[in-house]
Amino acid sequence: MDNSGMYVGLDIGTTSIKVIVAENVKGQMNVIGVGNERSNGVSRGVIVDIDKAAEAIQRAVRQAEEKASIEIHDVIVGIPANMLKIEPCSGMIAIDDQSREITGRDVRNVAQAALIQSLPPEREVVEILADEFIVDGFDGIKDPRGMVGVRLELRGTLFTGPKTIMHNTRKAVEQAGLSIRGTVINPMAQGMMVMNDGEQDFGTVLIDLGGGQATAAVIHDHQLKYIDVDQEGGQFITKDISVVLNTSLDSAEKLKRDYGYADSAQASDEDEFPVDVVGQSQPTPISEKYLAEIVEARLDQIFGRLRTNLDKVQALELPGGIVLTGGVAALPGITELATAEFDTNVRVYVPDQMGLRHPSFTLALALVKYFGGLSEIDLLIKSALTGSTQLADETDEIRHREQAEESPVANPARSSQGKQPKPKKKKNRTEGFKKFFSDFFD
Numbered sequence: 210m211d212n213s214g215m216y217v218g219l220d221i222g223t224t225s226i227k228v229i230v231a232e233n234v235k236g237q238m239n240v241i242g243v244g245n246e247r248s249n250g251v252s253r254g255v256i257v258d259i260d261k262a263a264e265a266i267q268r269a270v271r272q273a274e275e276k277a278s279i280e281i282h283d284v285i286v287g288i289p290a291n292m293l294k295i296e297p298c299s300g301m302i303a304i305d306d307q308s309r310e311i312t313g314r315d316v317r318n319v320a321q322a323a324l325i326q327s328l329p330p331e332r333e334v335v336e337i338l339a340d341e342f343i344v345d346g347f348d349g350i351k352d353p354r355g356m357v358g359v360r361l362e363l364r365g366t367l368f369t370g371p372k373t374i375m376h377n378t379r380k381a382v383e384q385a386g387l388s389i390r391g392t393v394i395n396p397m398a399q400g401m402m403v404m405n406d407g408e409q410d411f412g413t414v415l416i417d418l419g420g421g422q423a424t425a426a427v428i429h430d431h432q433l434k435y436i437d438v439d440q441e442g443g444q445f446i447t448k449d450i451s452v453v454l455n456t457s458l459d460s461a462e463k464l465k466r467d468y469g470y471a472d473s474a475q476a477s478d479e480d481e482f483p484v485d486v487v488g489q490s491q492p493t494p495i496s497e498k499y500l501a502e503i504v505e506a507r508l509d510q511i512f513g514r515l516r517t518n519l520d521k522v523q524a525l526e527l528p529g530g531i532v533l534t535g536g537v538a539a540l541p542g543i544t545e546l547a548t549a550e551f552d553t554n555v556r557v558y559v560p561d562q563m564g565l566r567h568p569s570f571t572l573a574l575a576l577v578k579y580f581g582g583l584s585e586i587d588l589l590i591k592s593a594l595t596g597s598t599q600l601a602d603e604t605d606e607i608r609h610r611e612q613a614e615e616s617p618v619a620n621p622a623r624s625s626q627g628k629q630p631k632p633k634k635k636k637n638r639t640e641g642f643k644k645f646f647s648d649f650f651d
Contacts, residue, residue, distance in 0.1 A: 216574030219284040223421025227573040228273040242277025244269035253421040254289040256377040262382035283390040284385030298367040313604035320593035398579035403558040413529025418537035472542030476501035511549040529552035536569035
């Protein structure tokens, strides 16, 4: 899209593909269109059939286009956390001219230096984040541009993932006729949106209960510190219902959504509903409590495995507790069941935007909010992944022009009438820079 203030988030899920179109108006993200289509070609959060996934993406995008009354050309894509590795990284470069100020190109170059390390052939860098810059030994710097030094260092965090996931995602999006404006690691975007400042600072666990898998992510010091992916999700609950009640998968999914409880203690043993059983001409009545026991059994297994791994890193001792989101988090009683299992405070996050008040929309909304909130430095560091200097050159040119306009030498003297030339209105630079990522993978 030509309008740099427009953002489109693409959540490629196992059971559904969601597209959210949002417009950034004075720092506020306003949702103007939503697409939600049944997924195809995706298993446990990973694309396994590129052709089918591309067709499903196209359907979701067309739906969002109709509602937003725009044409969608580029999207911000969420990357699943499967087999994601988190490790520290550092880079250092020498500034050619000791009297020259550090520029955006220098920031990009030092980030690129931090990317230079040996990786297994089956892995690639997904994301790089800067924790701090160091100029001639002075650390704790967030933006070194404009400073003078002879040595620039970056200390940050590197995220690597399987090449197969990245390739299949790119291929499916491109085959759907779209360009990738940017990629975001799913739990990273979600954590920044669903947690307040204190929860991100002191430490909180985010559990995304999706259709194909459950992902636990630890956010501490405003950074993604730990990831654990359990390869079971809402689809497994549906299959359990189908097998135990001897009903079709479609019927089982409807039963789960309409009558399902995560905590069997909250379900009624007297309330019953009809179930279409295979091989029987008449529906069979099933109690609400019996269905809840089926649902609870699978959730107990998922929560149990997550707890074992979270205990290994003492994540459940963090004061922020647990935030649940994802489609399965909409089940009644999920908070009580999780509280009993993890023995910590638990809450469910539900987006408050009109038409999106369901936890299954959390990720798609988080993608546009996260990318729309990236700073100029964040975008410069991201540009190191592409190897292009275009963004760095654009930022440097704008900074030089603004400095020239603000310099007393550059400004003409007051006229005899005492009037000064009107200052030029500055454009929102960050919005313009994000346009660079429309060819992020080209």
